[in-house]
Structure formats: structure tokens, C-alpha cells
Amino acid sequence: MxxxxxxxxxxxxxxxxxxxxxxxxxxxxxxxxxxxxxxxxxxxxxxxxxxxxxxxxxxxxxxxxxxxxxxxxxxxLGLTHSWRLALVGVGKIGSALLGYGGLAARGFDVVAAFDVDEAKIGTHSFGLTIRPMPELRHVISELGVDIGVVATPTDVASEIAAELARAGVGAILNFAPIELAEVNGVPIRTVDIVLELEGLSYLLSEVGRRVASGAGA
Structure with a gap:
């Protein structure tokens, strides 16, 4: 290579x-x-x-x-074996990820889920028991988690990513709408739905501008 x-x-x-x-x-x-x-x-x-x-x-x-x-x-692409994921934040996006069967089919196995909401901790979601944040480091080490997934509000996303990196994950996928800096050399990839929609908005607007320009020519 x-x-x-x-x-x-x-x-x-x-x-x-x-x-x-x-x-x-x-x-x-x-x-x-x-x-x-x-x-x-x-x-x-x-x-x-x-x-x-x-x-x-x-x-x-x-x-x-x-x-x-x-x-x-x-x-x-490293898909000849399964990767273990830990999810932090079991809100709407996090719950959707837990329920998406396509992850496991592609070799990405969500093995742990964490939240700070006392009403959620101890409950079950798609076969996983939602755990409290103080257990994060122990569980990631015990289960050999490879990838941490951040699905939290923006104001705590950076702190959560840093905690995941310190806990020993090798990479982080971030769904919070904020760019996060690498921690301890752990790569972070951000999925920003709003940015993608704005890109589509631009393309739609560009089509409209071209049509208007052609009509006025």
C-alpha cells in the first residue's frame, strides 16, 4: 500500500x-x-x-x-472479523442505532449501552441493559470494546469522547453536531445530519438558480 x-x-x-x-x-x-x-x-x-x-x-x-x-x-476495510461497539446516549438516535440490525450483519456488534438518565439505567433496550456512566471504563475493558459511539447532546459530547478514549477504545463515531478533536490519538469521525441536509439544500437551490437563469436568458 x-x-x-x-x-x-x-x-x-x-x-x-x-x-x-x-x-x-x-x-x-x-x-x-x-x-x-x-x-x-x-x-x-x-x-x-x-x-x-x-x-x-x-x-x-x-x-x-x-x-x-x-x-x-x-x-x-477490516471487515473479516467483528468489531465491538459501546454506545453512549440512548436517546432517539442511540435507540435507532441499537435497533438497526444492519450493523451486526456488517460485523459491528453493539455490546454495551450507557446513559445518565436514572429512568433508563437498568432497563433493557434491544437485548442490552443500559448501564450508568461510572461503569464505562470497566465494561469497555472487560468486553474488549473497539469503537465508542457518541449519541449525546452537544454540550457533553467532547467530555464523553475523551472518556471513551481514556477507557481504551480504538476509534470513536460521533453523532453530536460538533467537531471533536482527537484524544490520545484516537480517530473520531462525525456524522452530522444537518450538514448533509444543508449540502442537499445547496444542490436543490443550485438547480433552482440554473432554471431561473435559463428562464431569464
């Missing part, structure tokens, strides 16, 4: 893998770079460049073996 791989490349690899799994279920055995490119918004050259960071997987003029490329991308 050559150098550090960009986040945008990793995201495209995930998209390629999703498409390849669909093709595999449909019985397709060979796929071309152009077929992978179109649904992902990339170009065939970009697909070839993304894959070339990790080796040679296809033959010129013949395309890629779907089965082989699925296996290779699963290995590259």
Missing part, C-alpha cells in the same frame, strides 16, 4: 463493496471498472486508481472477479 489513504478513497471503497455484494447476490461473476464507477459517482479511472493502492485485482479487458474483489475489499 502506498502512503496514507484519504477518507474519500475509503468511502468509495465502501461504496464499491456495497455494489459488489449486490452483484454477488445477483449471481454476477465479473464486473468492469466502469460498472463500479457509475453508481458511486466516480470514473472508471478513479476506480482503478483507488484499487491500485492495494494491489492488482483485475486483468485489462476482462474486468474484476466479483467474488475475489469482495474478499479483498473486506480484508482492506
Amino acid at each position: 502506498s502512503g496514507r489513504i484519504s477518507d474519500s478513497t475509503v468511502r468509495r471503497l465502501s461504496l464499491y463493496l456495497r455494489m459488489l455484494r449486490d452483484l454477488e447476490r445477483a449471481g454476477v461473476e465479473v464486473v468492469s471498472s466502469s460498472q463500479l464507477a457509475e453508481p458511486s459517482g466516480a470514473t472508471s479511472a478513479q476506480v482503478r486508481k483507488d484499487l491500485s493502492h492495494f494491489g492488482s485485482f483485475g486483468k485489462r479487458g476482462r474486468g474484476y472477479s466479483v467474488e475475489r474483489l469482495v474478499g479483498a475489499l473486506q480484508e482492506i
Whole structure:
């Protein structure tokens, strides 16, 4: 592998893998770079460049073996074994994550959930007992948690992320609408729904501006 791989490349690899799994279920055995490119918004050259960071997987003029490329991308993305997750914040977003069966199907197993609400602590949600925050470090160590998930209000998200990092998780996924700094070198990825919606708002507005500009020409 050559150098550090960009986040945008990793995201495209995930998209390629999703498409390849669909093709595999449909019985397709060979796929071309152009077929992978179109649904992902990339170009065939970009697909070839993304894959070339990790080796040679296809033959010129013949395309890629779907089965082989699925296996290779699963290995590259670290999906050949399960990752253990601990969720902090069992509100609406947290509860939705606990109830989403697609996580386990992709190798991400939520093994612990925490909250500060006394009314929730000790109750059960999708097979997990909601635990109090003072148990965080012990449980993460005992269960070998790999990834911490922050689904808390913004004002405590930074504190929770720091606590997760100190507890020993290797990475953090943040759903609070705030950018969080790395703690002890633990990488943090933020999923900001509002930012994504604002991006879509821009695209819709741009279409409207183009239509208005064309009408006035």
C-alpha cells in the first residue's frame, strides 16, 4: 500500500463493496471498472486508481472477479472479523442505532449501552441493559470494546469522547453536531445530519438558480 489513504478513497471503497455484494447476490461473476464507477459517482479511472493502492485485482479487458474483489475489499476495510461497539446516549438516535440490525450483519456488534438518565439505567433496550456512566471504563475493558459511539447532546459530547478514549477504545463515531478533536490519538469521525441536509439544500437551490437563469436568458 502506498502512503496514507484519504477518507474519500475509503468511502468509495465502501461504496464499491456495497455494489459488489449486490452483484454477488445477483449471481454476477465479473464486473468492469466502469460498472463500479457509475453508481458511486466516480470514473472508471478513479476506480482503478483507488484499487491500485492495494494491489492488482483485475486483468485489462476482462474486468474484476466479483467474488475475489469482495474478499479483498473486506480484508482492506477490516471487515473479516467483528468489531465491538459501546454506545453512549440512548436517546432517539442511540435507540435507532441499537435497533438497526444492519450493523451486526456488517460485523459491528453493539455490546454495551450507557446513559445518565436514572429512568433508563437498568432497563433493557434491544437485548442490552443500559448501564450508568461510572461503569464505562470497566465494561469497555472487560468486553474488549473497539469503537465508542457518541449519541449525546452537544454540550457533553467532547467530555464523553475523551472518556471513551481514556477507557481504551480504538476509534470513536460521533453523532453530536460538533467537531471533536482527537484524544490520545484516537480517530473520531462525525456524522452530522444537518450538514448533509444543508449540502442537499445547496444542490436543490443550485438547480433552482440554473432554471431561473435559463428562464431569464
